[in-house]
Amino acid sequence: MKKLKPCYHCGDDCHVEIQHDEKVFCCNGCKMVFEILSENGLNEYYSIEQKPGTKPTEAGNKYQFLENEEIAEEFYDFKSETQCHVTLFLPQIHCSSCVWLLENLNLLNEGILKSEVHFTKKEAFISFDPNKISLLGLTHLLDKIGYAPTFEKKEKRSKKKLNNSFFVKLGVTGFCFGNIMLLSFPEYLGISKDVSENISFFMQLIIVALSLPILFLPAWDYIKSGYKSIKTGHINIDVPVSIGIITLYCKSLYDILVEGNASYMDSFAAFIFFLLIGKWFQNKTYNALSFERDYTSYFPIAVSRLKDEKEEVIKINNIEKGDILIIRNGDIIPVDCNLLKGNANIDYSFVTGESMAQPIKKGEKLYAGGKQLGTNLKVLVLEKVNQSYLTHLWNQSAFEQEESGYSKLNTRLSKYFTWAVIAISIIAAIIWINIDISKTVNVVVSILIVACPCALALAVPFTFGSALRYFGKTGFYLRNIFTIEDMSQLTDVVFDKTGTITYANSSDIEFIGEELSETEKKEIAELTNNSTHILSRSIRDYLSVLISEKTISDFEELVGKGIIGNFENGKSYKLGSANFVNEKKDTHGETRVYIQLNEEILGYFLFKNLYRNGVPEMMNSLKENYRLHILSGDNELERENLKKMLPEGSSILFNQKPIDKLNYIQNLQNDNKKVLMMGDGLNDAGALKQSNVGVVLSENIYNFSPASDGILTAENLTLLPNFLKFSTKTIIVLKWCFAFSILYNTIGLGFAITGNLTPLIAAILMPISSISVVALSVFLIQFHYYRMVINKKL
Amino acid sequence: MEILFVLIGISISMAIVFLALFIWSVKSGQYEDDYTPSVRMLFEDKKPKEIKK
Structure with a gap:
């Protein structure tokens, strides 16, 4: 294959070389963007990064709806006679040149007053003068320079704001925690009795004051959630946590205000702070990706x-x-x-x-x-x-499943844990009543405090969170950390065919007939270059010749049939289906594009469905642990090819409508199977949602993809068996962390039952257990990841 | 030792100032985009008048 020159604007291969200003462009669109920019003195765009541009698309009537003022109104953030503000989502933003160009929009049109880019969200905030440029005009301008905006309903965009209040909570808690510890220092050093009583009491009062924001901001959320879970009868991790928090706080208040003693407030603050850090880790998601799109x-x-x-x-x-x-x-x-x-x-x-x-x-x-x-x-x-x-399909119950936001493993453990703690407290109470009644209350309280499963609560977000990060590094993005748990329990893997294990747009092409001459190739490439049809584009790419321009005298594209083109040298081509060129022979149901030159058929391009590289190997390594299924919306042509690729006992189904796919998965689940669905399109959306884990395969992860649990970049599809293996390893790591944190709790219980727990011991034990469990989980996950990298598995 | 009352008061109130600054910076969205400002500051300033003939 010959090497084609890259386009000065977008960097794509130039099938046609359009010369302009000593530069080469691949299409008129790219040339036009360059012209617009250089006319306005924006050439710097090309000097910040090499070939930064994106191809402009054919806008046509796509944005016509903005003419309707009522619809346009929905997108304004602010509107007055002289100024309008909009926030536009521009998925094409990808480099610093983009930022530069978009922030200098006012040089392109006087009507634009100010524009500001938000790179991570791929948004541009633009204020403009509605008397000089309309929203439609602005949209067309952006579209013309290659940044076509995507319009989405407003309510969908406003979700993000919640994040801020979480960071405020984290900040306040951190502040209170630090200061409480500082004021507890005399306690730690054992010198609190040396300073005067007044000062000591004053410091304790400040500690109480500092603990109030923690109690009312973040701690309250846990208590509320714990209360709710008791009411509904599903005991989750928040129950033992709330019990711990409440006893810890009440005991501390009593110690300070009534007894005038040192308290557990520092442990209380540390506890909430660590929990919040865990929550933060848990909620780290991929901002720019959207997992929630529906029809x-x-x-x-x-x-x-x-x-x-x-x-x-x-x-x-x-x-x-x-x-x-x-x-x-x-x-x-x-x-x-x-x-x-x-x-x-x-x-x-x-x-x-x-x-x-x-x-x-x-x-x-x-x-x-x-x-x-x-x-x-x-x-x-x-x-x-x-x-x-x-829409009937989307109103299926599959779309109404709610998520609990808790790990199942953790929830199961929490239930046993809570009952065990209550049982231990009762037994200890009975024993102590017989030994020393005055100490009984103290012991029970100590048990409840020390049993508070802080490390346990941290193990899940940190183990899954760091696994999630490594998945992301390899091009596999998960919606939330609990997906990993579901991934480790799968029994069946279901693939969609078209677009998932086959390429969506590129097909394996073969020319059947007498070999084409160089000129014929060039002419066919030129014809196909004029058409936007997928098959034309594929033929052009397949031929891969440099196209000389403008020798076509007459060109016509007949939709659904083919193209007719006449050249200046008198040659007349017809490209298209068998019917179109009057070919009588049976096509055997294959996809063919016939070439007819001056009434004589030269041959045809045969399009075979092309499977992604490495698919058979992937199927092979999956078959050890999972049953495989393939569902296809297409007809049965490919059955034999697929059969060869799949291990014995796999099911292959054709002519599946979206609802059939959904039902198929439901049936599997009724047999107690846990199903992974790999799909790519809207037609899989129901099945993706119904399955235990639904993963969307995407050529470009920033494109629209249906609602799912994860998005996998297409080139990494064959890593799937390793991803599944890694998630199983993650669960093992998590179990280790659970064992560790329960060990710490047992040590603490030892102190508590014997009546030896002091604020100082609690203050030491709590951070050590939390930090060591976090370190253990992060280290083990990292270890497993790098071992797989070294073995070339990820 | 009574000086401790004052010192603790000062240290806490100073810390509160920084906490307030932090809250303000979160609310004004300074942590939302950590990439754009870093490239924006490297761009040359341009005035529309200079280029338009």
């Missing part, structure tokens, strides 16, 4: 409706039964409807996973979620948005 993120926000012969833009929720809509090329059909006019060629890959577009006849039904390729359509709405076939 509404895929649907257009607005559509064009035909009313009284006039076209108007309306919100999708306002669509009524009986409306007539206009669907343009590339639009997604928002509701189930009937085709009235136009040549429909619908790509249902969103819904079914079937990769070929289907032609639909007039009067037939179109289902929501299909994408029109070709000319404009007029359609009659049959149902409201929320009643259509697709």
Whole structure:
């Protein structure tokens, strides 16, 4: 293969070399961005980072909905006569050049007053003058320079704010904890009796004052959650924690205010502080990734409706039964409807996973979620948005499962733990009543204090949290830490075929027929370069020749059929399906693109489904521990190929609709199986949600992907067996940490039962146990990770 | 030893000032984006007038 020059703007290979200003561009779009920027003196864009640009897309009518003021209104943060503020999500932001360009937007258009980029969130805050540029104009401008904004409903974006109040809590707790420890120093050194009584009491009072914010801010959350869990009968880790906190606090208050003694306040503060740190670790997620997208993120926000012969833009929720809509090329059909006019060629890959577009006849039904390729359509709405076939699927119960936010292993342990602590306290109380009644209360309180499972509560977030980080390093992003626990218990692995174990866009191509000459190759490449169809693009990439430009005299693309092109030298090409070139031979159901030159068929390009590299090996190593299943929305053509790849006893099912996939997984679960679902598209969304662990495979992790438990980058698919192995190891580490923390509790109980627990011992034991358990978990996870790296497994 | 009353008072109130500063910095969003400001400060300032003919 020849080496093609990289584009000056975007860095992609140039199949066509467009020369401009001594630079090479791959397409007119890239050249145009360069022109816009250099005209406005923004050439510096290219000097901050090499080839920073992104290809501009064909905007077309995509943003038409912004014309409707009512819809545009939803996106403004602030609006007045002279100034509007918007926060736009620009998924293309990826380097410092992007930041530079976007913050200098005011050089491109006077109407823009200020723009500020938030890199990690990939957002730009822009204020502009609505008299000089509209939101639509601004959007088009951004689109033109390669940063097409994505519009999402507002309520979805505002979730992030909660984080701030957590950090305030953490800060306040840290502050109080530090100061309480400082004021407890005389206690630690044993000199508190040497300073005067007054000062000692004064210091204790300040300690009480400092403990109040901790009690009312973070500690209250634990107590509330513990109370709730007792009420519902599901005892979780918060119950023993709350019991510990409450006794600790009451005992300390009593000691200070009534007895005037040293207290356990420092342990109390340390305890809450460590718990918060654990929570922080637990909630660390991947900001830029979204795991929560549902079908509404895929649907257009607005559509064009035909009313009284006039076209108007309306919100999708306002669509009524009986409306007539206009669907343009590339639009997604928002509701189930009937085709009235136009040549429909619908790509249902969103819904079914079937990769070929289907032609639909007039009067037939179109289902929501299909994408029109070709000319404009007029359609009659049959149902409201929320009643259509697709939304029915999403209203399935699978989407209403709530998550507990607790580790199952931990919850089980907490139950035993709580009862054990209560039992021990009762036994100790009975024994002490017989020995020395005056000390009984003291002993019981000490037991409750020392049994507080701080280290236990920390083991989960730190073990899973650090495992999560290492997964992230290898391109596997999980939504939360508890997914790891589910991953270690799997029995079955279900794969979607199209897009998951096969490539979505690239197919294995072979040319069948007489070999093409260099000129013919060039001409075919030039023709296909003019078309945006997936098959055309694949042929162009397959040919990989440098395209000389502008020798085509006549070009026409017939949607769903093929392309016709005439060259200046009199050659006339037809590329397309067998029907299109009047080939009578049977195609055996294969995907073929025929080449016809001046009425003579040269041959055809055969597209075979291509499996990702290493898939058979992956299947092989998975079969030891898991049963494998493959569900496909496509037809049975590939059965033989798949069979060869899979071990005996695996199931392969074809023609699976989304609801079939969901039911299949449900049936497996009814047989007490734990299922991992690997999918890629919206058509798997139900199954992903229903499965115990649903992982989305994604070529570009920042793209839209359906709601899931994890996102795996496509090139790392074959590491899946190792990811599963690593999660099993993680559980073993966690069990070690549990054993360790219970050991510490037993030592503490030894002191408590014998009546020897003092604030000083508590103050030493508590941090040592917490820190050593955290260190142990982090170290062991790291050890396992690097061992796998050294063995070339991750 | 009575000086300790004053010293403790001073140290706590100073610490409270820093706590207040921390809370303010969290609330004003300074911890939200740790990348953009670091590149923004390296860009040359440009005024629109200089370039437009």
